[in-house]
Amino acid sequence: MSSPLADFIDRAQRLFVLTGAGCSTDSGIPDYRDADGQWKRTPPVTYQAFMGELATRQRYWARSLLGWPRVGQARPNGTHAALVALEARGQLEVLLTQNVDRLHQRAGSRAVIDLHGRLDQVRCMGCEARIAREDVQHLLLACNPGWDQLDAAQAPDGDADLDEVDFSRFQVPACPQCGGILKPDVVFFGENVPRDRVATVQAHLAQADAVLVVGSSLMVYSGFRFVQAAATAGLPVAALNLGRTRADDLLSLKVEQSCASALAFLLPSAANA
Ligand SMILES: [Zn+2]
Numbered sequence: 001m002s003s004p005l006a007d008f009i010d011r012a013q014r015l016f017v018l019t020g021a022g023c024s025t026d027s028g029i030p031d032y033r034d035a036d037g038q039w040k041r042t043p044p045v046t047y048q049a050f051m052g053e054l055a056t057r058q059r060y061w062a063r064s065l066l067g068w069p070r071v072g073q074a075r076p077n078g079t080h081a082a083l084v085a086l087e088a089r090g091q092l093e094v095l096l097t098q099n100v101d102r103l104h105q106r107a108g109s110r111a112v113i114d115l116h117g118r119l120d121q122v123r124c125m126g127c128e129a130r131i132a133r134e135d136v137q138h139l140l141l142a143c144n145p146g147w148d149q150l151d152a153a154q155a156p157d158g159d160a161d162l163d164e165v166d167f168s169r170f171q172v173p174a175c176p177q178c179g180g181i182l183k184p185d186v187v188f189f190g191e192n193v194p195r196d197r198v199a200t201v202q203a204h205l206a207q208a209d210a211v212l213v214v215g216s217s218l219m220v221y222s223g224f225r226f227v228q229a230a231a232t233a234g235l236p237v238a239a240l241n242l243g244r245t246r247a248d249d250l251l252s253l254k255v256e257q258s259c260a261s262a263l264a265f266l267l268p269s270a271a272n273a
Contacts, residue, residue, distance in 0.1 A: 005255050006265050008238045009086070009212065014093035016208035016230065017083060018223055022215020022241055022259055024101055026077035028070060047191035050183065051125070057181070058170040064184070065140045065147055068133060071101055071119055078260035078267070079214065080107035085266040087111060094204040098216060098223045100186045113201055115193060115223060117186035126180020136173065136182065143171035193222050205230060213239040215259045218246040 009015065021029070049056040084107050086092050095112045097104055100119040104112045122131045141148055150165065175182055187193050205211075211230040216239075218224040224246050231237055231250035238253035239245050240262050248254060255262055 003262075003265070004253055005238065005240065005262055008210070008236070008253050009091070009266070012091055012210040012212075014207055014209050015086065015091050016093050016205055016211045016226075016235075017086070017095045017214060018211065018216060018218075018226060019079075019083070019095065019097045019099060019104070019214045020216025020218070020223070020241075021099060023079045023083075023097075024074070024077075024099055024103055025215075026079065026258075026260055027074045027101070027103055029074055029101055029103075044189055047188035050188060051181065054172070055167065057172050058167040061140060061172050062144070062147060062165065062167050062170045065137070065144065066150060068119075068137055072134060072137075074101060074103060076103045076107035079263055080104055080109070082260070082263035082266040083214070084108045085268060086263075089266075093208040094201070096201055096204070096223070096226065098220065100184075113197065113204075115187070115197065115201070117184070119184055119186055121185040122182050123185040124175035124178060124180045125183050126175055127178040129175060129177050130185065131176075131182070133184070139173040139176075143173050187222070201226060202229075205233075208235065211235055211237040213237070213241065213245065213247065214263070215241055216245065217241060217243060 045056055045060050050060060080103050083092075083095060083104065087095070087109055092111055095104055095109050096115055097112060098115050100114065100116050102114070102118055102120050120133045122133055122136045123129070124131070147170070173182060174180065205226055208230070211227060213227060216223060218227060227237055227247045227250060231247070236252040237247065237250055238255070239247060239251050240255045240257065240259055242256055242258065245251075245254075
């Protein structure tokens, strides 16, 4: 059984795949935006506020203390598995993800670029040391006994909703080596994607013969610009997303379905069925 999406993928030899939050919702990690691409909640913290204000870091880490376990324990879903299968078919140029949850790698994808970094790692802004997020979790709990008992609704990217809490009492751990500010190794809003990472992505895009967007509204410019560049270069672009995307005008094919079901034909079990 064929579909326009299957035909699009079959025609490509070197697919540039760009994924977003819609890939991870089936793994229990909430999405940022609604079907119109609007914020569902208050926008996330900015780089400037995080680096500039202790109060912002207190609030960030208090919420992260509660939100991290859900991300750290999340398991890949059928969408991740389908993209592993696509790579196994030899048709993948690269998988560029805007997600910071590492679920593509956990599923077995190899040619992955984490455009916005990785939440399972923490970076010292003083000495550039990298610390596992899990180790920082132990530091956070040691400095703030009892905080893990607070109840909070889960939010995207290891965040959690914590209202009416006095964050000024929260102890923010510093770098164990130099005392510097610890920051998740992810690109915050208001922060640029590292230049060498952008150059690597552009090199892959130059090798690609088609672009497939999976589970992203492309509202963030750092991802959208690659789709824009692909369309300008004349590459066919398909998007699989529930709801509007910023690139709707640039698409050769738009599929509004759940990612996992639309890509299920790629799974080895589907071929045998
Ligand atoms: Zn340090």
